[in-house]
Amino acid sequence: MVDWKNPPKLFIPGPVKVNEDVLQQLARPTLGHRGKEYAQLHGETVDMLKKILFTNQNIFLSTSSASGIWEASIRNCVDFNETVLCTCCGAFSDKWAEVSESCGRKTDTLKVEWGLPTTPEMIDKKLAGGKYAAITLVYNETSTGLTNPVYQISEMMKAKYPDVLVFVDAVSGMVGLPMHFDDLGWDIVFASVQKAFAIPPGFAVAAVSNRALEKAKKVPYRGYYFDFIQFAKSAEKNQTPTTPSIPHVMALNYQCQKLLAEGMENVWQRHKEMGQFVRTWAKEKFDLFCEEKYASDTLTTVKNTRNIVVGDVIKAVQAKHKVAFGNGYGKLKDNTFRIAHMGDITLDELRDLVSWIDDEIG
Ligand SMILES: Cc1ncc(COP(=O)(O)O)c(C=O)c1O
Structure with missing residues (x-):
């Protein structure tokens, strides 16, 4: 036992x-996920997350761990005839490249030795030599304890490759490290809540750009559970496509209030x-x-x-x-x-x- x-x-x-006061949020009475109380909880949480992530675009709440959004980003926003460049600098960034391949997408990798960063120059060189629809970046590589220079990479991407979509795994970075989603020009960023949100595992938060959603509309076979178009339709009603883990949303709402109060x-x-x-x-x-x-x-x-x-x-x-x-x-x-x-x-x-x-x- x-x-x-x-x-x-x-x-x-x-x-x-996870602190005791946060755990208690997970033990509140259950709400119906199509009822007005849940819609209020969802809407409030999304509004707070927009402030926390510095975005006016789309926030999706996913009852999955972050790995689900690895898959979602590829399946929603990379077509079968396109190539994605996965930058790899440790176990988790390597894994995202494997996930991309397992989704049947053409995947090219840019690998550096574990412990070294991926720099704007390396990405520039690679992108200059081929046609890519998107790149994947890991903000904070949890295996090596390394933070990639994502602000500098983003400046380079905006200046030289504005049409290439940028997907960022911020699983162990979100909230703990600076992140201004709209200014950075990113298309997808996500994290699971068991890291700097300090909530038990089983839930993920994603910000998705409007252009990523437009792209998704043109990509076939996006699958069911992580279809961004369905997430966007449900978000208009302050809901999720399928039954969410409501206790997680309660805890997330609570943690977001504390984050915003702190600044x-x-x-x-x-x-x-x-x-x-x-x-x-x-x-x-x-x-x-x-x-x-x-x-x-x-x-x-x-x-x-x-x-x-x-x-x-x-x-x-x-x-x-x-x-x-x-x-x-x-x-x-x-x-x-x-x-x-x-x-x-x-x-x-x-x-x-x-x-x-x-x-x-x-
Ligand atoms: C950088 C990074 N990406 C992805 C994951 C996978 O996240 P999850 O286990 O929540 O699916 C982890 C897990 O530790 C991670 O650290």
């Missing part, structure tokens, strides 16, 4: 710790301070996996320069203090470990966590 009284507090890079600049600053704190510790005791300039403010991937047995340290800290932090992802399993600093995690909690890791590594 799970020990519900004493579960570990989560500092893994998602799902992250997005302050929220981003808070994440920056947490990032700086963990990076300072990591550099003193180990090293950073990626160059500091690109190191993420929502999670840190620490290079295991002391050859600790990562799994053992994680287990020991959890046994003594009921907290969990993350091992490295995939091929980085033992030579890195990861600490999340996003959402409702606090600096004080991070101070405790690193001191407990210190106790173990001596």
